[in-house]
Amino acid sequence: EAGVAQSPRYKIIEKRQSVAFWCNPISGHATLYWYQQILGQGPKLLIQFQNNGVVDDSQLPKDRFSAERLKGVDSTLKIQPAKLEDSAVYLCASSSQGAGGNTIYFGEGSWLTVV
């Protein structure tokens, strides 16, 4: 079974530029998550989708971050304009249902450096 796929793996951009990350979840998984992991911290949820609807985006900085999951499968996360503090690993994850009682499976992450 294929895992969660993410691209690009690495990206370096200048502050105020924009960047987009793509995620393809495990086949059949209805729930998709984007997490941000800053060095030395645990992953922090940015947004959770159930199919193509948003369940929780309370920690998404909506002035610069946006995410969509068209057709309830793939998802993109965009940052515009980027700030230095956005340097982090952006982890996409999926689960078969909402995370309650279910395991979340992560992709390898997209490493962003903002200079």
Next chain:
Amino acid sequence: DQQVKQNSPSLSVQEGRISILNCDYTNSMFDYFLWYKKYPAEGPTFLISISSIKDKNEDGRFTVFLNKSAKHLSLHIVPSQPGDSAVYFCAVNSNSGYALNFGKGTSLLVTP
């Protein structure tokens, strides 16, 4: 406000000995608990979980213990192997369907 705390940023253990990683949580509504392992330049991988109806779950060398009254869980690895060297994250969830809350992680080093 950190709902999940891993108070030991790092742990060093000799090969063959037991590794014990600890995690504390603040909300008694959490009822599903997981451990993830993360190697450098990779995403976290699921290791083991336990629901609140149990106090112990075992999978090979890995055992998770849950003490609900103390809001504490621990991961035991025995015997520890050099390949276990990684960052271990504790994560918690409630059956309401919301996403996992993670601790900051404990970096385990198993020395030969």
